[in-house]
Amino acid sequence: DAGITQSPRYKITETGRQVTLMCHQTWSHSYMFWYRQDLGHGLRLIYYSAAADITDKGEVPDGYVVSRSKTENFPLTLESATRSQTSVYFCASSDPPNQPNGELFFGEGSRLTVL
């Protein structure tokens, strides 16, 4: 089915380990985003990408790395996980040329716990 999928949906890891969250979309949307959701903070933008091989920092990029070698994939890597990175992570995509209202399409989220 077309859409935006995230994996894994749930992950438990330990402090200091590397973790990669995957995001795949089948719409060929140009823009992709990573947000984290924390109580009291709402959603905060980590990184975004306007196209393959183009990425930019959002509001809270420290401790995260992204890449976009293909339009459909936008993995998020925590190089050395910390407890403060325990959160729910959402990937989203958008297609500004065809949807000028800027609507974002979200995945179902990846819940990460860092022990």
Next chain:
Amino acid sequence: GEDVEQSLFLSVREGDSSVINCTYTDSSSTYLYWYKQEPGAGLQLLTYIFSNMDMKQDQRLTVLLNKKDKHLSLRIADTQTGDSAIYFCAESYGTASKLTFGTGTRLQVTL
């Protein structure tokens, strides 16, 4: 990013109207949005309003925008139990569909 503020919780009885409020700070916002998040799911766009509009109505939903006070509200008429969710307001600025989200308001609908 700019701060977008919402109250954290709202409880209403089924059949009543719900009003969820939001204040934002970026006067150059192009669009303002309301997204809905059901338990265990991602966010879905509920409705949006262009910054040069004052009001938008879509079935049971009414969005009011007061640009002078930078205040956005979402009214849900005849609130149903299926409306129980977290509601996020968001604003976009510049290009790239970069949205700034509020903290979210949890709407609880009681019988």
